[in-house]
Amino acid sequence: MSEMIKDYIQHRLVELGYPDDLTIEFSLGYCQGDGVAFYGKIGDDAAERLMKRLLNPEREGLNSVDRVKNLMAFKHIEGMFRVIREYSSVELEISRNDFGNHYSHFNTMTLSDESESIDQLSEEDSGVTDDELKAWGDVWLRFYEALKQDIVDTSKSLESEGYKLIEAMSGEEEVSWEFSTENYIVRLSEMPSRDFDMDGWDEEIIHDTWKSMIDGEERVVGLKAEVLDRETETALGEDSLYGIVYATGDRTYGGYRSELVSNAIDSARGFINRLKAKVA
Known part of the structure; x- marks a missing residue:
């Protein structure tokens, strides 16, 4: 299960524009200090992706003032990064602070900027005017502050989504259905699905399954019929089967209940017949 959650966290980070080689750490045990953290360097390409997302004037939740500021900043991004790649470099880093020695959560990460300063570029070297360089410096500061907040917000969001993935998986053995006859009890139990993985699955199906689990539309369960x-x-x-993905609330478990119960009854019938043969 932990590997699946780690894969999901990496997928979401890349989807948001972060590099694909960040070190991911998390603890999701419903304890104080639990959460999600990610560490590593952010270079030119990732910085441009992040800036385009964070300074997008169409980003949800912006007030009218911030929308105008983002609109003014956004038009500089591609030109600025063309010059950065030729004359400078981006060296942002998310590093572990003192809290990170014991915990993994939104407050264990510190963003630092060792980039070669944009305002050190000269018009003579880069062909960019002083007015443009000043505007770029303002854009960079706006991006840097937005990124600091995004790291916190992303960590909190991934923590919440990680818990939803855990909650969408059966964690303890629990009887979900049974019926009795004069001599027998037929029982179906949910079993822990902690070893659930998606190795070999189509990538699109994996992403759809993650989303449906987080949205509460699907669960993952192990089933044992006795x-x-x-x-x-x-x-x-x-008979038993693990890693079943089914629609939340479907007590037939996508038809697996009937199949497993039938197999368990056949198994019991064979066992009883063998006992009778020995006695005879």
Whole structure:
């Protein structure tokens, strides 16, 4: 399960524009200090992707003033990065602070900027006017402050989504359905799905499944069907299957309940017949 959550966190970070080689750490045990953290360097390409997202004038939640400021900043981004790649470099880094020695959450990360300053560029070297360089400096400061806040917001969002993934998976053994006859009990139990992984799945299906789990539309479960002796509750036959993805609220578990119960009954019938043959 932890590997699946880590894969999801990396996918979301890349989707948001962060590099694909960040070190990801998380602890999601419903304890104080738990959360998600990510560390590493942010170079030219990732910085441009992040800037285009964070300074997008159409970004949701902006007030009218910030929308205008982003509109003015956004038009500089591509030209600014063309010059940065030729004459300078971006060296942003998300590093671990003292809290990060013990915890992994939104407050364990510190953003630092060792980039060669834009305002050190000269018109003679780069062909960019002083007025443009000043505007670029303002854009960079606006981006830097936005990125600091985005790191915090992204960490909190990933923590929440990580918990939703955990909650969408069965964690403890629990009887979900049973019926009894005069001599037998037929029981279906949900089993922990902690080893669930998506190795070999199509990428689009993986992403759709993550989304449906986070949205509460699907769950992942292990199922065990048993036929028990009613008097002693000794298992006479059983069948089980793990990693079942099914629509939340579907008590048939996508049809697997019927299949597993039928297999368990066949197994119990074979066991009873063998006992009878020995006695005879």
